[in-house]
Amino acid sequence: MRALEPWVVEPLQTFLAESSARLILLMTTAGQVVAQHGFARSFEVMTAAALGSAIVASTEELARLMGAPRFGAVVHGGSQQSCLLAAFGTPRGRWIGLVVFGPETSVGLVQLFFDQMVEELVGAAPREPAPAPMLAENFERELNASLKELFGR
């Protein structure tokens, strides 16, 4: 488990233990990674974050076009691996959770414990304002620092 914000670790660990999910990635709607578990390489994390945030943006736009409220979650079901993608509000802004799980658990269990994790995250989030947006000249340095934190190297 690697997290940029220490207060997300406990809710994530509880979720992983209860749901038996294989991988989880927490990110902002801009695709900035907040925490991850199970990914081996930084390249995979950055790709998954970019794709995940793009899918959520697409589905939210689709919902807007249909005049519907936001979709709760997107689930891609597979025979060996499935993926749940859901956006949720926190005091730190709107975040996205990407969960990969196998046949050892079920989409119902993953959704149930994901919702509980969201409640715990919202309750645990510090109320002070989020850090200011990164300046363009600091972007690469901040990105490298985040990757180092997430992968310990």
Place this chain on the structure above:
Amino acid sequence: MSPANTALERVTQVPGVRGSLLISGTDGLVVAERLMDGIDGRAIAALAGSLIQRLGRATAGAGLRIPTFVHLRGSSGSVLAAPGQNDLVLVALVSLDANLGLARLEMLDAVGRLN
């Protein structure tokens, strides 16, 4: 009324039954439900589906067939589950004073009619 709702209505008419659901066993999702207020059908579907799946694996590992009826007894009531075909599972929540024998008969008959 759909066959699923007919099955749920029959089960919930048994004295002591607080609610019933038809769930997808593999996904742990609610297909149809008839529950008293305050009972979270989504949580029951997820947990009961997981229970049935694991029991199925355990019995298969022991060389036995999938259970036809499951009774999980708690301190304030019980969860009853009857797996059917097409991955459907009929689940009922019953209080301690429920007529378990009648609930079992109704559930097995109802799930058989769904097949």
